[in-house]
Amino acid sequence: MKLYQSPSPNARRVHIFMAEKGIDCERINIDIRSGENISAPYLAKNPGGGVPMLELDDGTCIGESVAICRYLEGIHPEPNLLGSTALSSAQIEMWQRRAEQKFFFEVAGAFRNITGFFKDRETCVKEWGQVCAKKATASLAMFEKQLASHSYLAGDTFSIADITLVAALDFAKQIKVVEIPKLDHIERWYGEVNERPSMSAT
Amino acid sequence: MKLYQSPSPNARRVHIFMAEKGIDCERINIDIRSGENISAPYLAKNPGGGVPMLELDDGTCIGESVAICRYLEGIHPEPNLLGSTALSSAQIEMWQRRAEQKFFFEVAGAFRNITGFFKDRETCVKEWGQVCAKKATASLAMFEKQLASHSYLAGDTFSIADITLVAALDFAKQIKVVEIPKLDHIERWYGEVNERPSMSAT
Known part of the structure; x- marks a missing residue:
C-alpha cells in the first residue's frame, strides 16, 4: 500500500487518521505546485486529480481523503473514527x-x-x-x-x-x-x- | 421518525434512497423560500440549516442528506447502497x-x-x-x-x-x-x- 501525498490539509487529515490507527505505509511525494497531480499518469490513477491518493498492492487506487479514511477504517476498525452504530x-x-x-x-x-x-x-x-x-x-x-x-x-x-x-x-x-x-x-x-x-x- | 423536507435535489437524494430501501415515514414540509429552514426553531434542531432533516422518535435530529442516508443504511442494510466491504x-x-x-x-x-x-x-x-x-x-x-x-x-x-x-x-x-x-x-x-x-x- 502506497500513499501519494503532498503537504496540504487533506494530506494532514489522512496522516492523523493513519496515526490514530497506528497504520503506516510507503509514501510517494507529489508536487502539486508543478501540476504533477493533473498530469496524465496521475489522472489515469486518480481522475479526480486530488492528493492524497492510496494505491493498494493490486494497483487499485482510492482518491478523495475521506474515501481513503473509510478504506482504512474497514481494514483496521479500531480505534473507531467513523462510527460503530x-x-x-x-x-x-x-x-x-x-x-x-x-x-x-x-x-x-x-x-x-x-x-x-x-x-x-x-x-x-x-x-x-x-x-x-x-x-x-x-x-x-x-x-x-x-x-x-x-x-x-x-x-x-x-x-x-x-x-x-x-x-x-x-x-x-x-x-x-x-x-x-x-x-x-x-x-x-x-x-x-x-x-x-x-x-x-x- | 419524521423527514423534514422541501423540493430540492438533496430531498430527492433522500427520497430515492428511502424508496430503494422500501422505507417510508411521516413527512413535514419546510418552506425554504420564506426561510423556515433558517428560523430559530429549525436551527435548534438542525444548526446546519439544511433540508432535509430526519427526526427520530426520541427527538434526535440528523441533518445533512448523506448522514440521513447513512443512518437509514444502518437500520436497514439491504439493499446495500453505501458499500459492504x-x-x-x-x-x-x-x-x-x-x-x-x-x-x-x-x-x-x-x-x-x-x-x-x-x-x-x-x-x-x-x-x-x-x-x-x-x-x-x-x-x-x-x-x-x-x-x-x-x-x-x-x-x-x-x-x-x-x-x-x-x-x-x-x-x-x-x-x-x-x-x-x-x-x-x-x-x-x-x-x-x-x-x-x-x-x-x-
Missing part, C-alpha cells in the same frame, strides 16, 4: 460534513480565490474568496455551540469530524486570509485535541 | 464525493450565484456562478469515462453515488444555467437508472 455513524457523518462544507471548503475557497495559488489552472474570483472567508468565520459559531456541550464535535468520542476541523483550522491560521475569532469552547477542544500524538503525524 | 465502501465514498464536489456542488454554486435565488440571505457573485457552471460541465467527462467501462458510477452495483449524480443532473437540466453535453455513456447509464421505480419517489 447507525446513529453514531450518522452523527459523525453529519458533523464531518458540516466541518468540511461550512468551514474547510470555505477556507479553501478563500485561499484559492484570494491568493490565486492555482491561478495557472483555475479561474480565481477574488470577490468570491472574500465571501468564502466571511462564511468560514461565521460558521465557527456553530462549532462553538456544539463544543459547549460536547467533548468532541460529534459527541463524546474523537472522530474524523474533529480531524477535519482541526486540519482546516490550522490551515486557516497558516494562510491568514480567514479571521479566526477567539472562542472559548473551540479553544478548550483545540487544546485537548492537540495533546494527541497523532496531531504531529506527517 | 472496506474496498466497496471506499469506492462508493470516492465516487459519491466526486459526484458531489465536482458536479452537484458546482451546479448548486452556478444556480445560487447566477440566479440569486437566495440573495435575501447570501452574497451572490455572478462571475463565480459562471466559473461553477463551466466546472460542472467539464467534470462530466470524468463520469463519462468511468461509465464507459462500469455499469454504475462506483462499479457493478447501483449506489448512493448514482443517486447523487442523477439528482444533480436532473437539477442541472431543470435550472438551465449549466450546459449538459450529450455524452453516450452517461446517456446509457441515465436511461438504465431511470427505469428504477425509486426515481419518481417524492
Whole structure:
C-alpha cells in the first residue's frame, strides 16, 4: 500500500487518521505546485486529480481523503473514527460534513480565490474568496455551540469530524486570509485535541 | 421518525434512497423560500440549516442528506447502497464525493450565484456562478469515462453515488444555467437508472 501525498490539509487529515490507527505505509511525494497531480499518469490513477491518493498492492487506487479514511477504517476498525452504530455513524457523518462544507471548503475557497495559488489552472474570483472567508468565520459559531456541550464535535468520542476541523483550522491560521475569532469552547477542544500524538503525524 | 423536507435535489437524494430501501415515514414540509429552514426553531434542531432533516422518535435530529442516508443504511442494510466491504465502501465514498464536489456542488454554486435565488440571505457573485457552471460541465467527462467501462458510477452495483449524480443532473437540466453535453455513456447509464421505480419517489 502506497500513499501519494503532498503537504496540504487533506494530506494532514489522512496522516492523523493513519496515526490514530497506528497504520503506516510507503509514501510517494507529489508536487502539486508543478501540476504533477493533473498530469496524465496521475489522472489515469486518480481522475479526480486530488492528493492524497492510496494505491493498494493490486494497483487499485482510492482518491478523495475521506474515501481513503473509510478504506482504512474497514481494514483496521479500531480505534473507531467513523462510527460503530447507525446513529453514531450518522452523527459523525453529519458533523464531518458540516466541518468540511461550512468551514474547510470555505477556507479553501478563500485561499484559492484570494491568493490565486492555482491561478495557472483555475479561474480565481477574488470577490468570491472574500465571501468564502466571511462564511468560514461565521460558521465557527456553530462549532462553538456544539463544543459547549460536547467533548468532541460529534459527541463524546474523537472522530474524523474533529480531524477535519482541526486540519482546516490550522490551515486557516497558516494562510491568514480567514479571521479566526477567539472562542472559548473551540479553544478548550483545540487544546485537548492537540495533546494527541497523532496531531504531529506527517 | 419524521423527514423534514422541501423540493430540492438533496430531498430527492433522500427520497430515492428511502424508496430503494422500501422505507417510508411521516413527512413535514419546510418552506425554504420564506426561510423556515433558517428560523430559530429549525436551527435548534438542525444548526446546519439544511433540508432535509430526519427526526427520530426520541427527538434526535440528523441533518445533512448523506448522514440521513447513512443512518437509514444502518437500520436497514439491504439493499446495500453505501458499500459492504472496506474496498466497496471506499469506492462508493470516492465516487459519491466526486459526484458531489465536482458536479452537484458546482451546479448548486452556478444556480445560487447566477440566479440569486437566495440573495435575501447570501452574497451572490455572478462571475463565480459562471466559473461553477463551466466546472460542472467539464467534470462530466470524468463520469463519462468511468461509465464507459462500469455499469454504475462506483462499479457493478447501483449506489448512493448514482443517486447523487442523477439528482444533480436532473437539477442541472431543470435550472438551465449549466450546459449538459450529450455524452453516450452517461446517456446509457441515465436511461438504465431511470427505469428504477425509486426515481419518481417524492
